[in-house]
Amino acid sequence: MTLQLRIYVPPHPLIQHWLGVARDAQTPGSLFKTAIAELGRWLTYEAIRDWLPTVETTVETPLAPCPATFVNPEVPIAVIPILRAGLALLEGAQSLLPLASVYHLGLVRDEETLEPSCYLNKLPPKFAPETRVIITEPMLATGGTIMKTMEELTQRGIDPALIRIISVVVAPPALQKLSEKYPGLKIYAATIDEQVNEHGYIIPGLGDAGDRAFGT
Numbered sequence: 001m002t003l004q005l006r007i008y009v010p011p012h013p014l015i016q017h018w019l020g021v022a023r024d025a026q027t028p029g030s031l032f033k034t035a036i037a038e039l040g041r042w043l044t045y046e047a048i049r050d051w052l053p054t055v056e057t058t059v060e061t062p063l064a065p066c067p068a069t070f071v072n073p074e075v076p077i078a079v080i081p082i083l084r085a086g087l088a089l090l091e092g093a094q095s096l097l098p099l100a101s102v103y104h105l106g107l108v109r110d111e112e113t114l115e116p117s118c119y120l121n122k123l124p125p126k127f128a129p130e131t132r133v134i135i136t137e138p139m140l141a142t143g144g145t146i147m148k149t150m151e152e153l154t155q156r157g158i159d160p161a162l163i164r165i166i167s168v169v170v171a172p173p174a175l176q177k178l179s180e181k182y183p184g185l186k187i188y189a190a191t192i193d194e195q196v197n198e199h200g201y202i203i204p205g206l207g208d209a210g211d212r213a214f215g216t
Contacts, residue, residue, distance in 0.1 A: 040092025143174030
């Protein structure tokens with residue numbers, strides 16, 4: 001069967017609620033950051049539903065033995081926030097995966113060429129086999145930043161099939177680039193907007209998620 005990129009937009013009322021809060025230009029910075037963190041929590045919950053490795057065992061209840069299922073602690077899980085804005089989504093993701101390793105990747109987009117450049121890379125030289133990775137990036141617009149991130153990860157041994165991307169708003173240019181290079185990749189987002197303007201911003205989008213989250 002031919003692999004094809006899949007994007008999931010969960011129809012959860014809390015996701016839609018916090019998306020509305022984040023979109024509103026009148027939302028103050030502190031509440032905007034809370035909205036992004038909540039979206040990180042609920043989108044991560046959806047993304048890991050059938051993704052976390054588990055082990056079957058038996059436990060003793062106060063009355064009798066009972067079958068039990070646990071998340072397998074031997075399979076590494078990494079969360080990679082794309083700085084700065086990805087840090088706001090990280091907060092929600094970490095609330096569900098507190099033992100996951102966190103590796104920071106700082107990428108900045110040139111406002112004229114829209115090409116990304118890296119100013120911080122805390123990824124290890126090589127990831128352990130079977131490592132599962134969550135990338136947190138609120139906006140997938142032109143696709144330059146997420147493509148650079150995927151390149152860095154695959155060069156370090158990560159299987160794209162084991163990656164989940166958590167985003168708030170995504171747009172067709174980024175999705176097309178990802179689909180062509182990484183079929184089988186899975187993305188979880190609150191919504192898909194159809195337009196990216198000449199400055200590389202998604203319309204209607206969220207504005208500059210990093211500036212809004214950190215008050216800069």
